[in-house]
Amino acid sequence: MSELVLTGPETETALTQEYFINMGPQHPSTHGVLRLVLTIDGEIIRRVEPHIGYIHRSIEKMCEHDSYRQIVHLTDRMDYLSCHMNNEAVCLAVEQALQIEVPERVKVIRTIVSELTRLASHQLWWGVMGMDLGAITSFLYGFRDREMINDIFEETCGARLTMNYNVPGGLMFDIHPNFQKRTKDFVAHFCTKLPEYDRLLSDNPIFRSRTEGVGYLSKEDAIGYGVTGPSGRASGFACDVRKRLPYSAYPQVEFTEIIRTEGDCFARYKARILEMWESLRIIEQLIDNIPEGEFQAPTKQVLKLPKGEYYQRVETARGDFGVYIISEGNKSPYRLKFRSPGFSNLFVLDKVARGSKIADLVAIMSTFDYVMPDIDR
Amino acid sequence: MFKAIADYFKEIYQTIRGLLVGMGVTGKYIAHARREIITQEYPDNRDTLQMFERFRGxxxxxxxxxxxxxxxxxxxxxxxxxxxxxxxxxxxxxxxxxxxxxxxxxxxxxxxxxxxxxxxxxxxxxxxxxxxxxxxxxxxxxxxxxxxxxxxxxxxxxxxxxx
Amino acid sequence: MYDFTPLVQAIQNYLSAHFSPGVATAIEWTLVILIYLAFYAVLGLVLVYVERRICAFFQLRLGPNRVGWQGTFQTVADAIKLLLKEPVTVNKADKLLFNLAPFIISLAALMVLSVLPFARGLQAFDINIGLLFIIAISSIGVVGILLAGWSSNNKYALIGAMRSGAQIVSYELSVGLSLITMVLLTGTLQLSGIIESQANGWWIFKGHFPAIAAFFLYITASIAEINRGPFDLPEAESELTAGFHTEYSGLKFAFFFLAEFVNMFTVAAIAATVFFGGWMPFHIGDWEAFNRIMDFIPPIIWFFIKVAAIIFLMMWFKWTFPRLRIDQLLHLEWKYLMPLNLMNLILMAILVYLGWHF
Missing domain, CATH: 3.30.70.3270 (Alpha-Beta Plaits)
Structure with missing residues (x-):
């Protein structure tokens, strides 16, 4: 890898040489312990090689020793920003295998909390996106609004980030009496703040010039690499699991699948901003219509999945998250595999970032919204 | 020719406008900073700090x-x-x-x-x-x-x- | 009222009465150097505190508020911490250049400070080419940045330094041109003369539109020249970790940090001097009573109020805007600032020729 590479026709007069630079594992904008080996020609990126594994905790292997109830809390530690959706995926897989019919109330609450989690994740992403591009103030504004969601979660399930709110068959607790009021307050508050997000970043000419036309990902490549979530939809790949394979209360609600065709950084940015509006819409539809009933379906003391293979997909904030369980009929799975969206989204980076500048790479990485524990597991 | 010049100045005008709108947002917050700050001064408010009932510590x-x-x-x-x-x-x-x-x-x-x-x-x-x-x-x-x-x-x- | 010339004259007379001329000059120099060094350090500390506080309010935080009343001694504590830290030198760094770089940057920042008039008679070095001197010296700073980036033996630092080189070479033009636009009005390069020419009104009011345009062009270009705000590419922390000073620690890092903030002050001070009448109080036409009250405020306070306002504007820019990319940065200079500056210059020349300014 270290051979001297001469480029350009002007090599007779000026010798240029490509060089390597290690971006990470400790770097402010790799969002965790990601290491990128960049081959650079001046400021222009020729190759990006992501090296992962710095935060590998062998969660999949740990799952093989845990009971199905215990697995749920491990998924919190993967994509910690969409912890609720990860929990939900495992619970849905187990419920599907055991043919547990969860009450309507559970479905609706799960959907509301999912959308709140998605909002919290996107708010954090928005803040970090601004920070990566140098507008540090947006980071704090994003966190301010996220704080309200965290308070809702803390009041209802006792934890702010790794919530573990789902158990196979239902929810861990019923919603707190204040839940509805707080959520409505939040929705009212955030409806006034979202236009501010636009005014501060989306309409800023510097921001536009940093993102528009940068990091183009075609629809073919998005499908080929399996880029899902808002990143994939920004390239025109209709991949929203909530629409394609609706689960929980998503069949009841009305929302638009945000699809943009530009495929550049700004499209990915805008897709997330618009998705926040859709999440608000879903919450508004459901929050007043939580049906009465039990918050848990009766389940057995020890859950043993019948022999077979089960797969469940959900839409997390980053994309299509899948849980694949192979059961031998025991109380723990024989093999459990997570299909994490971040992993597929990361390895398209080389395709997208080639030929752009170092500063663009930072913008591209933040629009793909990586969460390293999700990628390494 | 004239159109190009007009476009040039229009672009400058729009850029400045976009920047000013952004500055308006931060300017609004610094004007109301006292009211908008939600930071809790943690070790100082220990006596009054009330965790939620279901908080898991x-x-x-x-x-x-x-x-x-x-x-x-x-x-x-x-x-x-x-x-x-x-x-x-x-x-x-x-x-x-x-x-x-x-x-x-x-x-x-x-x-x-x-x-x-x-x-x-x-x-x-x-x-x-x-x-x-x-x-x-x-x-x-x-x-x-x-x-x-x-x-x-x-x-x-x-x-x-x-x- | 509030003229410092007699005071300076008294010191001069006292010294020359008691010592031989050579010794008297040496003592004077030493005094000036000591005062300016102290001012340099205090200014840096105050500005760092103010920046952190204001940035915190922009971001709805509280900022440093633990050390001393409202955290006023936070930067002193930080300075002590930096003093106690180990000055690490990287393996295979060019030791001489690595150690020299912070001094070059500090020297440039300090030298520009010496020509600034703080009040009538309160100016260390009133040369007749003051403005030219400032433009010349302020670009020496880039040598320090280049040396720092080159000698650190670090690719991030090198990229930062190269960016800085490209940036300063281009933006220097705009800084110079926008100041030249004002020199057309002032008719002199001497800073005290520039201020005297604004005794009946500040240039930003007297110079109509071209002066206002020149002010904004100057602020934009000079923010870029001191690597601040949306133009902080040489140190772009989300791309290059810390840019050219990645490998510096302890006191050497503090030198860079201090110089950056003092440069910010210098830029604001030049803007205040050239566009806002330096230490001249604010007067409105023939409102005698109002003008009297304004005169009552000491000129040094006027100077610092103006500088503070401009610094606040610069902080506002920094804490609102995203950073530009290097090619966009150069586009901005060569496609927008520079032509606009030239147009503005011609406009101003016509204005002055026709005698339309006040």
Whole structure:
């Protein structure tokens, strides 16, 4: 890898040489312990090689020793920003295998909390996106609004980030009496703040010039690499699991699948901003219509999945998250595999970032919204 | 030609306008900074700090005023714990009243360093002996201090729990 | 009122009465150097505190508020911490250049400070080419940045330094041109003369539109020249970790940090001097009573109020805007600032020729 590479026709007069630079594992904008080996020609990126594994905790292997109830809390530690959706995926897989019919109330609450989690994740992403591009103030504004969601979660399930709110068959607790009021307050508050997000970043000419036309990902490549979530939809790949394979209360609600065709950084940015509006819409539809009933379906003391293979997909904030369980009929799975969206989204980076500048790479990485524990597991 | 020049100045105008709108947002916040700041000055507000009722800070074994707890030593929480952070040490002892030999809690060992506050032990407990405490200031200088014994010295099982 | 010339004259007379001329000059120099060094350090500390506080309010935080009243001694504590830290030198770094770089940057920042008039008679070095001197010296700073980036033996630092080189070479033009636009009005390069020419009104009011345009062009270009705000590419922390000073620690890092903030002050001070009348109080036409009250405020306070306002504007820019990319940065200069500056210059020349300014 270290051979001297001469480029350009002007090599007779000026010798240029490509060089390597290690971006990470400790770097402010790799969002965790990601290491990128960049081959650079001046400021222009020729190759990006992501090296992962710095935060590998062998969660999949740990799952093989845990009971199905215990697995749920491990998924919190993967994509910690969409912890609720990860929990939900495992619970849905187990419920599907055991043919547990969860009450309507559970479905609706799960959907509301999912959308709140998605909002919290996107708010954090928005803040970090601004920070990566140098507008540090947006980071704090994003966190301010996220704080309200965290308070809702803390009041209802006792934890702010790794919530573990789902158990196979239902929810861990019923919603707190204040839940509805707080959520409505939040929705009212955030409806006034979202236009501010636009005014501060989306309409800023510097921001536009940093993102528009940068990091183009075609629809073919998005499908080929399996880029899902808002990143994939920004390239025109209709991949929203909530629409394609609706689960929980998503069949009841009305929302638009945000699809943009530009495929550049700004499209990915805008897709997330618009998705926040859709999440608000879903919450508004459901929050007043939580049906009465039990918050848990009766389940057995020890859950043993019948022999077979089960797969469940959900839409997390980053994309299509899948849980694949192979059961031998025991109380723990024989093999459990997570299909994490971040992993597929990361390895398209080389395709997208080639030929752009170092500063663009930072913008591209933040629009793909990586969460390293999700990628390494 | 003139159109190009007009476009040039129009672009400049739009750029400046976009920048000013952004500055308006931050300007609005610095003007109302006193009202909008939501930072909690944490160590100072310790006395008034109220955690939410369901907040999960640590596992505590409840004791009443007669130093009695409700743990029968059934180990359901130990089984439910995904990380092995609970160890129940029990022994068969003679009951002073009935004279029968019976399983009793000796030591409730809790490894805080391994606990992920997943709440599964609390759900598993058949006698509601343990619950999640609100204390979150767990920092210590020595790792061994994170291994705690939850049952207080000399504590006994509360009457009527086992029926 | 508030003229410092007699005071300076008295010191001069006292010294020349008691010592031989050579010794008297040496003592004067030493005094000036000591005062300016102290001012340099205090200015840096105050500005760092103010920046952190204001940035915190922009971001709805509280900012440093623990050390001393409202955290006023936070930067002193930070300075002590930096003093106590180990000055690490990287393996295979060019030791001489590595150690020299912070001094070059500090020297450039300090030298520009010496020509600034703080009040009537309160100016260390009143040369007749003051403005030219400032433009010349302020670009020496880039040598320090280039040396720092080159000698650190670090690719991030090198990229940062190269960016800085490209940036300063281009933006220097705009700084110079926008100041030249004002020199057309002032008719002199001497800073005290520039201020005297604004006795009946500040240039930003007297110079109509071209002066206002020149002010904004100057602020934009000079923010870029001192690597601040949306133009902080040489140190772009989300791309290059810390850019050219990645490998510096302890006191050497503090030198860079201090110089950056003092440069910010210098830029604001030049803007205040050229566009806002330096230490001249604010007067409105013939409102005698109002003008009297304004005169009552000491000129040094006026100077610092103006500088503070401009610094606040620069902080506002920094804490609102995202960073530009290097090619966009150069586009901005060569496609927008520079042509606009030239147009503005011609406009101003016509204005002055026709005598339309006040």
């Amino acid at each position: 640590e596992v505590v074994l409840l004791h009443n005023e007669d130093n009695e707890h409700r743990c029968t030593g059934c180990s359901a929480c130990e089984v439910a714990c995904p990380n092995g952070s609970i160890e129940i040490i029990w022994a068969r002892r003679e009951d002073p009243e009935t004279g029968k030999k019976k399983k009793q809690l000796e030591t409730f060992v809790y490894h805080l360093s391994m606990c992920t506050m997943c709440n599964l032990c609390i759900l598993a407990c058949p006698t509601d002996a343990i619950k999640m405490g609100h204390n979150f200031e767990h920092a210590v200088f020595d790792r061994s201090q994170l291994t705690k014994v939850l049952n207080r010295p000399g504590s006994r099982l509360e009457k009527g729990v086992e029926e």
